[in-house]
Amino acid sequence: xxxxxxxxxxxxxxxxxxxxxxxxxxxxxxxxxxxxxxxxxxxxxxxxxxxxxxxxxxxxxxxxxxxxxxxxxx
Numbered sequence: 563x564x565x566x567x568x569x570x571x572x573x574x575x576x577x578x579x580x581x582x583x584x585x586x587x588x589x590x591x592x593x594x595x596x597x598x599x600x601x602x603x604x605x606x607x608x609x610x611x612x613x614x615x616x617x618x619x620x621x622x623x624x625x626x627x628x629x630x631x632x633x634x635x636x
Contacts, residue, residue: 570630573603576621592616 577583585599592599592613601607602617609617618625 568605568632569608570605570632571602571628572630573599573617573628576623576628580621588617588620591620 573588577585577588585603586596589596589599593616594609594613598607598609598613602609602613614625614629618628621628
């Protein structure tokens with residue numbers, strides 16, 4: 563049994579490439595707190611599917627462009 567895989571994300575990158583959106587701006591658009599956005603960005607919290615899709619929608623990209631699950635290695 564190997565090391566557990568961890569979901570990563572590109573939220574920080576997407577915020578900066580979409581007009582330098584702040585964490586507070588993203589939080590307001592998604593309907594969560596700034597602290598929640600910080601925790602998601604840092605990988606300390608995995609959002610619900612609903613919140614994940616809302617984040618992707620804010621940036622106008624597919625969910626896979628925001629959240630990444632490492633592929634299993636044989």
